[in-house]
Amino acid sequence: MSPILRLGLAGILLGLSACASTPPSYDAERSRARAGYADLDAETSPAPSPSANSQAYASDYSAAGAVSYSDIPRPILMALPANSGKGSSPASVVANNPFARAAMEGINEYLTERGYEVRSLDGNEDLSNLIQMQGDISDNGDDMSYVAGLALGADVYIKFSGSVKNHMVTVELSAYETSTARLLGSKTGTVQDHGTSKDNQRYLVHSAAKKALPSLEKTIQSYWTEDWKKGVQYKVVMRISDRFSGSSLEDLQDQCVSSLRKTFKSIRVNSMTEKTIDLVAYASPAEFPDAYAVYSAIRESISPIAQTKKNNITNKLIILELN
Numbered sequence: 179m180s181p182i183l184r185l186g187l188a189g190i191l192l193g194l195s196a197c198a199s200t201p202p203s204y205d206a207e208r209s210r211a212r213a214g215y216a217d218l219d220a221e222t223s224p225a226p227s228p229s230a231n232s233q234a235y236a237s238d239y240s241a242a243g244a245v246s247y248s249d250i251p252r253p254i255l256m257a258l259p260a261n262s263g264k265g266s267s268p269a270s271v272v273a274n275n276p277f278a279r280a281a282m283e284g285i286n287e288y289l290t291e292r293g294y295e296v297r298s299l300d301g302n303e304d305l306s307n308l309i310q311m312q313g314d315i316s317d318n319g320d321d322m323s324y325v326a327g328l329a330l331g332a333d334v335y336i337k338f339s340g341s342v343k344n345h346m347v348t349v350e351l352s353a354y355e356t357s358t359a360r361l362l363g364s365k366t367g368t369v370q371d372h373g374t375s376k377d378n379q380r381y382l383v384h385s386a387a388k389k390a391l392p393s394l395e396k397t398i399q400s401y402w403t404e405d406w407k408k409g410v411q412y413k414v415v416m417r418i419s420d421r422f423s424g425s426s427l428e429d430l431q432d433q434c435v436s437s438l439r440k441t442f443k444s445i446r447v448n449s450m451t452e453k454t455i456d457l458v459a460y461a462s463p464a465e466f467p468d469a470y471a472v473y474s475a476i477r478e479s480i481s482p483i484a485q486t487k488k489n490n491i492t493n494k495l496i497i498l499e500l501n
Contacts, residue, residue, distance in 0.1 A: 251463075253402045254493060256297040256332035257285035258323040260339040260352070268326050269299045280380040281338045281349055284387035292395070297330045327356040328413060331493030334362065334398055338387060347371045347379065349386040353398050355405075356494045357413040357458055358448075363397035365390040409443040409460030412472050412496055416455040417489070419501045423452075430483060430500065431455060437479040442466075455500075469496055 259271045259278045272279050282299070289296045327335035335356055340349040352364040367390030369382050405411070422430050431450060438445050438459060448456040459472060466472045469491050476498070477486045490497040 250403060250406050252294055253333035253398065254295045254297060254331060255289050255398075256327055256330060256335045257282045257289075258299070258326055258335050258337055260323065260337040268323055272299055276380055277340070277383050278338075280383040281340060281387045284349075284384035285336060285338065285351070285391065287384075288388045288391045297327075297332045299326075321359070324354070324356075324359045327354070328495040329492060332356050333494065334402070336394070340383060340386065342371055342379075345371045347382040347386050349383060349390060351387065351390045351394050353394055353401075355401070355411065357411040362401045363394060365394040365397070367391070406463070410463050410466070411494070412459045412461060412469060413494060414455075414457050414459055414472075414476065415495075415497045416457075417497070417499045418453055418455070419484075419499065421501070422484075427452060433483045434480050434500070437483070438476065441475050441479045442472075469493055472496060473498065 258268045259275075259282070272282055286296050286298060323335060323337050333356055335354055337352045337354065338349055340347065342348070346368045347370075348366060348368045350364060350366045353362040354360060355362060367386040367388070369386045369389065371379065371382060416434065418427065418430065434455060435445070435447060435457075438457070442459045442461050444460045446458045446460075448458065450456070459476075461472050461475075466475060473488055473491055473496050476496070480486065480500070484500040487499040487501060488496070489499060
């Protein structure tokens with residue numbers, strides 16, 4: 179492989195920032211390559227069938243005395259490029275970078291084959307509210323992947339990056355819990371680079387991403403099963419009206435937190451300012467089946483203290499105003 183191609187792939191995947199210009203469409207090439215993916219995967223990372231995979235997990239958890247995996251809804255997953263940076267959306271990185279798209283397609287293909295619900299950037303190109311949401315979310319505000327995962331309702335998002343070194347294509351995957359951005363685990367997939375065409379390098383990126391997933395999938399499932407017992411996590415951001423100040427603001431904050439501790443299994447306060455209360459609520463899935471049920475409980479709980487107005491409700495994120 180020429181030095182120019184080697185540096186191009188490493189820089190694009192490691193930096194994962196928006197490219198200066200949009201390359202030509204690779205849809206036709208990807209279509210012609212579909213048949214070749216199976217052969218590449220067979221050489222690099224043969225995987226069990228979805229049914230065998232699910233049965234193996236259920237058996238592992240039952241043997242450990244945990245809740246049977248078959249009784250727990252699977253997490254909603256999403257693949258996103260790493261280090262997209264403030265102001266550079268993950269969608270623009272994937273649209274302008276064929277190697278980033280190859281990695282994302284490899285991840286999504288693996289997950290959908292195993293029956294997961296997968297949220298994709300494709301079909302969600304209009305994410306203009308992400309920049310506004312960065313101001314609403316106090317922590318990890320510069321991480322657009324984190325914000326995109328919240329906005330599109332993923333339970334866990336998988337960030338990918340990669341490089342080429344010593345004739346090997348390497349893709350690193352890191353899984354994060356969406357409501358807290360907590361790192362769950364990282365795995366790396368590598369395949370040999372034979373120094374052939376740029377098209378073939380995209381296939382290698384695709385396969386390296388899929389090769390890292392079986393082990394990472396087990397890490398995600400282990401986390402998901404254990405955390406399900408504690409309650410489903412929802413990130414809640416409360417924006418406080420200017421009418422509260424001084425001692426009335428202190429009373430509002432204290433009473434909100436106290437009321438929510440009585441309503442949910444537990445809560446964790448991330449940050450608190452004069453303008454916001456940022457917390458994670460751990461809600462019983464039997465009592466609160468979705469984010470709207472959580473919002474309704476919050477509204478009822480703090481109704482004696484302040485009026486509420488919802489601004490945004492997704493699978494994992496609730497933004498509301500206190501007036």
